[in-house]
Amino acid sequence: MVKAQVLVLVQGYPDEHNRYNMAYVHSRLLGYQQAGFNVTVLSFSASIDYVFEDISVVTEKSWLKHTSHKTLLIAHAPNLRNHMRFLLLYGHRFSHWFFFFHGHEVLEKRLYYPEPYAYMPQAHTLYQTLDRAYDKAKLRILRRLISRWLQQKRLHLIFVSEWMLNAFVENVQLSRNEIMPFSQVIPNAVHPAFLQKQWRADGPFQADVITIRPLDNSKYAIDQVLGFAHQFPELSFHVFGKGKYFIHHPPPPNLIWEDAFLKPEDIVRKLKNYRAALMPTRLDAQGVMMCELASAGIPVITSDLPICREMLKDFHRVYFLNGQNKPLPEIIEQLCQLPPPSKQPFDADNLIAAEVQLLLSVIN
Known part of the structure; x- marks a missing residue:
């Protein structure tokens, strides 16, 4: 029995050519369908209709031609140009409408994002000025629209972390009292x-440390990984990730880089070969890869940021880098002595069940 018709708005969606485009949305929707919802995705980037x-x-044009009644509307990372329009x-x-917030869509980016690496193309001053103006306008418009829709009691807000909720309040400038009756945190x-x-x-181990990161985005702090490799030549580091960072900053002999994108199954097979995962960050709304590695049980060394502490609070084998650190070999040795996860806060069955329950609560 179909519980409800659901239309999901996304900027992009997986297909046979790019199976990982917003894959975190796709996994949710499979769970919704298993729970009895009839789900259709409207991808603003799609040029043809397809089944994945x-x-x-479907495309927006196709949806307009063949529109049918849908009870619920879900928007992931809603932007002005498409979702709000x-x-x-x-x-x-x-x-009923549900907004899922994942990051930059509700941030004034210049206040959060680190400076890009020097070798990356630098945006023209005019573009930077226009981008900052757009961000400010975006937040003003979001504040007005979301406030109006909350007052109409038709909109529900879902955040991937408490950090994301707090950033929303600070940037969109709606009070917690206004949004909390209609908000939920589901990572x-x-x-x-x-x-x-x-x-x-x-073990046995092939190397001491594994790092899995996109190299060219400075928020993922691959420069810090390189710094540790120089500081601790007695340790061996393996880095997996696409990018040009190590072309501009050649690594020492104890750091081996593989210019590759790893699928989840590939990552899991590789983890047994390493004593710890080094995953520094300068900015995250959740840090899904960090959460995945911690869930698999490998010791995780990451940055001492509020979001990292929030996400990894239920894990034992975690160390937060704060600038006054023990030597990395000592950190790894101590983490390896700690117990594995006693619970799994990011289990898909439980989190999708929470989302399904939220959807059911508005139609029952």
């Missing part, structure tokens, strides 16, 4: 592969 792993994906034009056709789930086999501390 039993999920129907769509809601202003067609939102009246839906009884992104980890890929199921990370829960199927736990890391073991008894």
